[in-house]
Amino acid sequence: MGNRLLWSLILSSTMIAPWAQAAEKTAIQVMHQGDPGFVAAYGKVAERFEAANPDIDVQFIYAPHDAYNEKFSAAVMAKQLPDVMELDAPFLANYVWSGYLQPIKPLIDKDLLDDMTESNIAQGTYPIDKDLYAIGLTDSSVVLYGNKKYLEAIGARIPKSVDDAWTREEFESYLEKLSKLDGVKWPIDTFRGYGIKTEWITYAYGPILQSAGCDLIDRKVWKSEGTLDSDACVDALAMMQKWVKNGWVVPQSAGTNQFFAEGNPAALALGGHWVYAEAAATMKDNIVVMPLPKFGAKGASPDGTWIWAITKTSKHPDISGKFISFLLKDKEFRAYVASQSGYPGLKSFAAESPLYADGGPMAIAFEQASKTAVARPPHPAYPTITSAFMQAVDEVFNGGDAKEALTSAAEKIDQDIEDNDGYPPFGDEQ
Numbered sequence: 001m002g003n004r005l006l007w008s009l010i011l012s013s014t015m016i017a018p019w020a021q022a023a024e025k026t027a028i029q030v031m032h033q034g035d036p037g038f039v040a041a042y043g044k045v046a047e048r049f050e051a052a053n054p055d056i057d058v059q060f061i062y063a064p065h066d067a068y069n070e071k072f073s074a075a076v077m078a079k080q081l082p083d084v085m086e087l088d089a090p091f092l093a094n095y096v097w098s099g100y101l102q103p104i105k106p107l108i109d110k111d112l113l114d115d116m117t118e119s120n121i122a123q124g125t126y127p128i129d130k131d132l133y134a135i136g137l138t139d140s141s142v143v144l145y146g147n148k149k150y151l152e153a154i155g156a157r158i159p160k161s162v163d164d165a166w167t168r169e170e171f172e173s174y175l176e177k178l179s180k181l182d183g184v185k186w187p188i189d190t191f192r193g194y195g196i197k198t199e200w201i202t203y204a205y206g207p208i209l210q211s212a213g214c215d216l217i218d219r220k221v222w223k224s225e226g227t228l229d230s231d232a233c234v235d236a237l238a239m240m241q242k243w244v245k246n247g248w249v250v251p252q253s254a255g256t257n258q259f260f261a262e263g264n265p266a267a268l269a270l271g272g273h274w275v276y277a278e279a280a281a282t283m284k285d286n287i288v289v290m291p292l293p294k295f296g297a298k299g300a301s302p303d304g305t306w307i308w309a310i311t312k313t314s315k316h317p318d319i320s321g322k323f324i325s326f327l328l329k330d331k332e333f334r335a336y337v338a339s340q341s342g343y344p345g346l347k348s349f350a351a352e353s354p355l356y357a358d359g360g361p362m363a364i365a366f367e368q369a370s371k372t373a374v375a376r377p378p379h380p381a382y383p384t385i386t387s388a389f390m391q392a393v394d395e396v397f398n399g400g401d402a403k404e405a406l407t408s409a410a411e412k413i414d415q416d417i418e419d420n421d422g423y424p425p426f427g428d429e430q
Contacts, residue, residue: 024055028316028323031061031075033068041336042327049326056319066197069383075098078397083314084324087134088199089123089304090376090386096126097380097423102312103131107321112328112346113200120345124150125234127378128425136307137328137337139345141273141373142204143301145259146288150267153181162291162364162371168212168239171293172338175248178267184231185265186258187248191272192397193256201390202376203302204270205240207292210374211300212236216385217413219379222415222427228389229406236295237402240365244397260287273365276355277341291364292372301368304375305343363421380423384416 013303032042032281041063048057059081063071069091075081087095095101104124105113116124116135124134146167151158159165166174178187194200206216214232217224227233243249250258250266260279269275270292280287292301308327310320327333334349343365344350350357356366377385388409395405417423 005302006302012044023166025057026316026319027057027059028060028084028314028319029059030084030086030323031063031072031082032086033063033065034086035065037336037340040401041333042429045327045330045333048330048332049323053322056323058323063295064310066195081311081313082232083311083316083320086306087309089134089136089307090199090202090378090382092134092307093378094380094382095309097128097426100311100313101133101135101309102314102317104135104310104321105132107193107310107317108135109325110324110327112314113247115346115348117345117347117350117369119303119373120307121151122375124307129352132396134307134309135324135328136305137334137349138305138342138347139303140305140343140367141301141303141368142207142270142292143273143362143365143368144290145269145271145275145279146290147259147264147267148286149284150178150181151288152183153177158288159290159308159364162367165291165299166293166295167193168295171295171420172239175243175246175268179246181267183264184267184315186250186254187266188243188268189250189256189266189271190243190270192250192252193254195252195391196394199386201393202386203304204272205298205393206376206389207302207372207374208240208295209236211295211298211372212239213296217379217381219377222379222422224385224410225407226410228410228413229403232296233406234403237396237406239295239315240353240393241396241402242336273341273362274342276362277339280361287327287361289361289364299358299368300374301370301372302376303369303373305345307345379426381413381417381420381427385413388412404418 042060050056050058081100119139120136123139124132126133154174156174175187178184191200196353212232214227214230216228218227258266260282292299308324310317314320334352338353341355341362344353346357354360355362357363392405392409396402
């Protein structure tokens with residue numbers, strides 16, 4: 001009888017133990033976007049993290065890049081926010097103002113915080129309380145890529161530094177010469193193929209307006225009318241419309257890789273840092289990396305990328321911070337990002353990335369970060385700012401009047417700010 005009881009207890013404990021062990025696991029949800037390569041890389045990081053922390057289960061929620069904000073909004077409405085979320089840096093002010101994120105400094109390893117570049121800190125900082133709400137391994141930039149063969153054929157000057165960038169006059173004269181050069185179908189690919197559902201238009205074209213001497217919004221009084229529809233902005237957008245009308249720009253219907261496509265039909269490319277890896281693989285030594293042109297008295301370039309934050313509703317912020325810290329330090333993940341020409345947001349990652357070191361092929365991109373980078377407006381109205389601007393650019397590229405389009409965009413932006421009572425305390429800090 002005693003033996004039967006003993007075996008009964010042993011069998012019972014054996015049956016219960018797996019369930020009890022499963023119940024002890026703590027799950028965190030991580031919402032992210034990314035192409036298949038990055039999705040696979042995140043999955044491998046999670047496997048390594050779970051192996052090192054067997055009591056934690058990392059559950060991913062994937063959202064397509066073009067529909068990320070819509071999926072996040074749906075999660076907000078359903079009151080089902082993830083613990084960790086990837087977010088596009090210019091939307092940070094809106095998310096913090098709306099109460100979705102919590103300060104991240106107490107939750108991230110200190111050596112990572114000390115390792116952040118100034119631009120990485122800037123893209124993750126909320127301008128009102130100056131606190132850090134997000135961190136990333138990378139930042140970003142846009143450069144002017146050139147086909148050496150075509151540039152030499154027209155006798156173009158090759159800038160060697162940001163200070164030596166082409167002027168507007170030089171740039172447009174080269175576009176015209178390239179349009180007449182045998183073998184060139186389009187003088188420049190501005191990656192219109194990304195469309196208007198991404199951040200591309202505001203991210204890449206906004207600095208052209210800023211270089212020309214204007215902006216999407218007045219960053220002191222947070223009013224768009226009188227700034228976005230100013231003569232300087234209208235002239236800059238009309239200039240870009242001329243490029244399109246002249247047939248100098250790769251049309252949206254042609255896709256996004258005409259610079260490095262077979263036969264190299266586009267001579268130049270206004271492209272993100274991420275373009276380099278694929279372009280260099282096919283073009284080899286024929287690729288030239290140059291700073292963005294100066295369209296006015298000074299140069300301007302974009303920054304800001306997808307970074308990691310912890311939601312205010314997370315039940316496990318400490319574990320969430322532990323996962324983000326693990327991700328940013330993971331050697332295999334960093335190696336993958338470097339292979340994709342990832343733009344360093346951590347000083348240690350910059351040291352591991354010879355592309356961006358002095359003398360490296362993308363050194364000019366890193367130089368822009370300290371000399372010409374202008375963040376997109378860090379304001380809660382940013383979703384409206386970018387949407388209105390992108391619609392205006394798309395309208396103008398399709399033949400619309402630049403002044404009318406930008407005036408309409410400015411009115412939409414200011415109306416949104418007015419509808420939200422100025423998004424206090426924004427406007428009060430001046």
